[in-house]
Amino acid sequence: MQVKVSRRKFLQGSVALSIVGASSGCLSFDNKPKKVKKGERKKVATLCEMCVNKCAAFAYVEDGKVVKLDPNPLFPKSRNMLCARGNAGISALYDEDRLKFPLIRAGKRGDGKFRRVTWDEAFEFIKTKLIKILEEEKDNRSTFGFCAGEGMGEHNFKSFVGAFGSSNWLNHTSVCLQSAISGFGLTLGTSGTADLQNADYVIMGGANRAEAIVTPDTMDMFKRTMGRGLKLVVVDPRFSNTASKADTWLPIKAGTDLAFVLALTYVAIKEELYSKDFVEKHFNNFDKYKAHILKNNYTPKWAAKIT
Numbered sequence: 362m363q364v365k366v367s368r369r370k371f372l373q374g375s376v377a378l379s380i381v382g383a384s385s386g387c388l389s390f391d392n393k394p395k396k397v398k399k400g401e402r403k404k405v406a407t408l409c410e411m412c413v414n415k416c417a418a419f420a421y422v423e424d425g426k427v428v429k430l431d432p433n434p435l436f437p438k439s440r441n442m443l444c445a446r447g448n449a450g451i452s453a454l455y456d457e458d459r460l461k462f463p464l465i466r467a468g469k470r471g472d473g474k475f476r477r478v479t480w481d482e483a484f485e486f487i488k489t490k491l492i493k494i495l496e497e498e499k500d501n502r503s504t505f506g507f508c509a510g511e512g513m514g515e516h517n518f519k520s521f522v523g524a525f526g527s528s529n530w531l532n533h534t535s536v537c538l539q540s541a542i543s544g545f546g547l548t549l550g551t552s553g554t555a556d557l558q559n560a561d562y563v564i565m566g567g568a569n570r571a572e573a574i575v576t577p578d579t580m581d582m583f584k585r586t587m588g589r590g591l592k593l594v595v596v597d598p599r600f601s602n603t604a605s606k607a608d609t610w611l612p613i614k615a616g617t618d619l620a621f622v623l624a625l626t627y628v629a630i631k632e633e634l635y636s637k638d639f640v641e642k643h644f645n646n647f648d649k650y651k652a653h654i655l656k657n658n659y660t661p662k663w664a665a666k667i668t
């Protein structure tokens with residue numbers, strides 16, 4: 362069966378979808394809970410949307426209001442973990458500055474003046490603007506921003522952006538880990554994921570996981586450090602909480618991580634401490650890379666003067 366959708370109809374539907382996506386965030390919460398008696402507490406399974414991990418939780422609801430969150434021990438990824446930020450999801454949900462209805466700018470850009478409009482008015486406003494872009498601009502330079510944090514609705518919104526024909530997309534990742542993903546992509550061709558649940562040896566630089574990234578995989582790692590199967594080496598000028606939980610702390614000078622990594626690479630290549638099989642399967646131009654490292658003599662002695 363072929364379904365014909367006019368561009369106008371498509372935009373109507375998609376814009377509605379996007380605005381709903383953009384207005385969500387903090388908690389995936391069923392906003393039409395089943396009737397419970399006054400004062401009765403209801404337990405609702407939900408997902409935390411305060412970050413990319415989407416840990417599972419139970420929300421306790423009294424008189425239509427979330428009053429407490431608990432981790433969900435049955436969820437395989439988070440396994441009974443809900444971090445401090447996840448628990449703060451309740452505050453985000455009921456924050457007095459949280460947008461609950463659409464606003465359209467009423468003054469000059471930067472004046473901070475907005476007027477409240479209905480959803481229909483907002484859809485119409487956006488639809489008119491988008492159709493104008495499609496009709497007037499040959500090269501579609503529109504940029505879409507998803508500013509509702511780490512919501513699940515983001516993916517609908519992103520699909521809409523692709524269908525609209527724009528490659529300019531900003532979201533949580535743009536101001537978070539996109540720099541790391543792009544850096545890895547440009548140098549190594551891909552960005553890997555650390556298997557902290559099974560790793561035997563972890564060298565951690567540029568991350569302070571005990572304070573800043575208390576995610577399920579961080580917890581997997583800390584359960585196995587300090588003589589419990591995984592050796593953790595933390596490279597950080599400060600004796601952070603993460604450094605205090607490490608087997609070895611290497612306080613190198615700030616901004617010298619690259620010299621440290623180049624020296625490690627030099628030793629690994631020179632002493633052939635790498636898996637040739639892995640390199641053969643997954644590396645492009647390894648010989649060029651190897652020649653570059655050896656030719657520049659990135660020895661530990663060279664790095665020691667810098668770090």
Ligand code: SF4
Nearest residue numbers: 409412415416444447
């Ligand atoms: S790591 Fe914390 S903030 Fe992120 S989804 Fe899990 S509980 Fe929520």
